[in-house]
Amino acid sequence: MHPDRQLEFLKRVKILDALSQVSLEDLAKTCRWHTYKRGEEILGYRDPSNNVFFLVSGRVRAIIHSARGKAIILRDLRTGDIFGEISAIDGSPRSASIEALEAATVATLTSSQFENLLLKEPSVAMATLRHIAGELRRLSQRVLEFSTLVVQNRIQAELLRLAADAGRDGAQPLLSPAPSLSDIANRVSTHREAVSREVSRLTSIGLLRREGRNLRVTDIGRLEKLVRDIKGE
Template sequence: MTIQRSSLALKHIALLEGLSQSRFDRLAQRCQWQSVAAGAPLLLRSEEKSDVYFLVSGQLRVTTYSANGRQITFRDLNEGDHLGEIAAIDGRPRSADVLTLKPSVVASLDRLAFLELLREEPMVAERVMQSLASLVRQLSERVIDLSTMGVQNRVHAELLRLAHEVGVSENRARLDPAPTHAELASRVSTNREQVTRELNALSRAGVLAKDGKALVVLDVRRLAAMLAEVRGFP
């Protein structure tokens, strides 16, 4: 489903913040706009596409599947985020699948227009470099965690990451709605049953509690200390 082009909508994309109105107008006309239903694939791994996508509204998940069919989740994207710059930069196929978690509106910019934007807007180019550097750090930490830590500590690490993502207040964090056990399993490369055991153990220890549809981290500092003891650094 196509939708009306909107330069105003693009102003909510963090990567594009601060551009001139004329630039926004040109980008809005150059982009392809679409509305995608929840639970639908937006991009497929190895697909020969090199557009950059701006998430105007909704939520996306960057994921892939192992040879045995196990889902591996990399990250979730929210309104104002962008994706696809790696394929746009190197011209190679997509490296992951992207699915919609909610009904989403996206604007896609073709590779040539994106590269032109980087050349003409150094501020945007710098943000892309910062974004890619942050992604490399995140993935490096994840590889280390998956290679050196057991399931228990990988679950701790993911809960701590989610807690900081939603915001910590008075040593607590509220994950609302709570991630499903299957979602957590896909993030830490394990199965749902093992996640359930670890969450139950944390609940018995007073670190976690259910509150309706939410999961509350009752003691973020304690969770961080448990993880630091294994990692050997805070």
């Protein structure tokens, strides 16, 4: 890959936002680059490797499979995200598998290279801390939801989370492409039929709208209030 292209890719990574041009150029030379095909596994659950991955193009999914083969979707990652940092920091095996949802290009650092980057660049260290704090908050919310909410309400909370991840389009975020009913079910530990019923209900009351392969949240404010009310916030 041409160095200019590598530099352009690294500028997409959120935790590297504050790096100077020179620092980005040095980092691009240090990274190893690889493109994965759709459906290809990038990391395996309990894998002993400890590289850090900057996702510079495409989408990937963090997922765990139970002993019976049931998929548990943790979250989807998009261009600009980072993964693998926990194992790089604590040296433990991978806590989830990472699979490419589409062609995905990553830039990787070894754990020692990542540690050197954090020590050399305080802005990256602080951005990494904020990133990890955000992931802990997200995990805490999901634990609370699984412990206190019935399936219908967990589906509503997950749709709100997906809308937030997709970014705002005014008051009507667009999930593009729309997650499948099975994907949503795997995120909230239920079955496809329960998700189908709730999505149909939310559509009938004007909170969701199908747009081809996409799903529009037609009133994010109402959905946010609905989720806040069921959580007692």
